[in-house]
Structures are given as structure tokens and as C-alpha cells.
Amino acid sequence: SSEVADAQPAEQALLSxxxxxGAQPISYRAENGGKLAVNIVRQLQETRDRRLYEKSIGALRxxxxxxxxxxxxxxxxxxxxxxxxxxxxxxxxxRNPDRVSTRLAILSDGRSERTDEEKIELQKPIFILRPQTxxxxxxxxxxxxxxxxxxxxxxxCCRFSHSKIAVARESHPKAxxxxxxxxxxxxRSYQDIxxxxxxVLIFNN
Numbered sequence: 001s002s003e004v005a006d007a008q009p010a011e012q013a014l015l016s017x018x019x020x021x022g023a024q025p026i027s028y029r030a031e032n033g034g035k036l037a038v039n040i041v042r043q044l045q046e047t048r049d050r051r052l053y054e055k056s057i058g059a060l061r062x063x064x065x066x067x068x069x070x071x072x073x074x075x076x077x078x079x080x081x082x083x084x085x086x087x088x089x090x091x092x093x094x095r096n097p098d099r100v101s102t103r104l105a106i107l108s109d110g111r112s113e114r115t116d117e118e119k120i121e122l123q124k125p126i127f128i129l130r131p132q133t134x135x136x137x138x139x140x141x142x143x144x145x146x147x148x149x150x151x152x153x154x155x156x157c158c159r160f161s162h163s164k165i166a167v168a169r170e171s172h173p174k175a176x177x178x179x180x181x182x183x184x185x186x187x188r189s190y191q192d193i194x195x196x197x198x199x200v201l202i203f204n205n
Contacts, residue, residue, distance in 0.1 A: 014092045014200060021202075026083050028066070030135040040091075062105060062186070063161035065089050065205050068131040068141075071159065073149065085159065090202045093195030101192035104203060107158065112185040114148070114178070121178040122148035122158075130164040147179065160186060 015025055015036060027036045066085035075084035091102060105112075114122065123146050131137040147165065148158050159165070162183060169176040195201060 014090050017200060018088075018090055018202070023088060026086055028069070028083060028135065030131070030137050032134075037092075062103060062190075063132065063164065064159045066132075067159040067161045067164060068129045068135070068137075068143070070145075071149065071157070073151070074145065086205050088202055089205045090200060091195060093197050093199040093201075095197060096195055099194040101194045102201070104191050104193060105160075105186045105189045106191050107186070107189055112182070112189050114182065114185070117174070118178040118181060119148060119156075121172075121175040122146065122182065123150075124172075124175060126167055126172055126175060127179070128166045128168075129159075132161070132164060147182065158182075162186075 018025060025036050027034050032038045064085065069082045069085040070079040072084045072087065125144055125146050127145060127147050128142050129145050130139075130142050145159070147160065148156060150156055160182070165179070167175045167179055193201065
């Protein structure tokens, strides 16, 4: 495919694996110039955007990739201003001499289970969504949407960010509490995985 032909060798291997599994790769013009693969490394101290340097050397608390962008359901429902957020994300280990871990939140193991009342609150389209710092979008850009939704097959899905998703405490106190509890549940679900060179990790976004 053209996506694989334009990629670097390491990216080609990952993209070929995803395409062979029936996946359709997506990228965003606002991130990394639209390239399909992003190198997750420390930025140079001389980088023009100081925010990106500070973020690259700090501890990452995590988010679902593209949490600002519409879910596949929202996209199919007519919100087509932006590409939808990915269902799956792939990580490929290239060099990791210090065995730096990638932190995942495993939300399917029961530790993140929400009460019925919290699920109702988190499904309301009242949460303020802002783009990730690494995206070249206006920092004041925002929209609203739900945190939690259920697919037709009955599976629960979520979008999450510790810093780019919020809700007004005064206007929606129950939703604010539900989001706070969900944030703590995400932190309890962390699992650290150190990828070796050549290893590939594909996870549900």
C-alpha cells in the first residue's frame, strides 16, 4: 500500500502487520506532520517549543490516543470535521538500552469498574475535550463529548486524559465526582511493560 511504501523500515514492519490484520492506519496532519509513526523519544533541549521538551522528559500520566478527536461512532454519526480516534495503537521497540517501561492502564481487569450511577454520568456529552499538547492545534480549541459509551455488541469503551478532559464542578457535581473516581481507577490499573528491540505491542485504545 502507499502508506507502507512511504514509511521507514521499522514503520513498514509495524504497518504491514496492522494491515495484514485488517486494520486501516490513520494519522493526523496536526501531529508529526501527518506521519503514520511517531518516535517517542526525549526532545532536544534546543527545541523551539519548550512545552514539548518539558513534556518529553517528564513522567507521562497517560491518555487514550486522540482523545480530542471523534470516536468511530461519532464520526459515523456525522461528526467528520476531524478523523476519528484509533481503535488500536501499535508500539514497536527499536532501541531501549535502559529498559524504559511503557505504562498501560489495563481497564478490563475489574479494577476500573464503575458504579451504575457513575456510568450514567460519564456517558453524558458534557465533558470538555482539548487536544493533546503535541498536536499543532490552537490551545484554546475545545469541544464537548462523553467519556464512556457502549458499542452495539455491548462492549464498554472510553476516552481519557488526565489533563485534557474536564467538566465544570459547579454545573455538574456528580459528573465531576465520577471523573475524579475514574481517574483514580485508571491509576490503579497501571501496568509497566519494557519493550525489547523487535518487539511489537498492539493494544486497545
